[in-house]
Amino acid sequence: MAQLPEATRLAGDDRYQTSIAVSNHFDEGADHQYIATGEKFADALTGAALAAKNGTGVLLVGTSVHEELQDFLTEKQPNLLTIFGGTVAVSEDVEGKLHSLFK
Structure with a gap:
């Protein structure tokens, strides 16, 4: 990291x-x-x-929407959410929870 100009490390406790x-x-x-989904990388990588x-x-x-x-x-409060991968990757329950945050 020291070899990169003006590098900033971004991290959290986990991938989420x-x-x-x-x-x-x-x-x-x-x-x-x-x-x-944070369970498999393909959708996140391409998106x-x-x-x-x-x-x-x-x-x-993941299988739920983390509190954070x-x-x-x-x-x-974004006006638009795009969920990559369909219900095979992100369940309908998780999708419903995401959309419920904006009512």
Whole structure:
């Protein structure tokens, strides 16, 4: 890291919290947030290019929506969520919980 100019290390206690740290760091008032499963990497990896192009990161979920992610989304109040991978990757229950944060 010392060899990189102006490097910043972004981290959390786990991959889910790290995804929030990355989104917070790169957030440019993004009104569109991207969600992917944290269980397998393919959707998050491919979706990261689109998220970066739009000035944000990819937020990760598991079989539930972690409290830290709930707090992040409640604070940011994006107008649009894109969930990568469909219900095979992110369950309908998790999708419902995500959408319930905006009512």
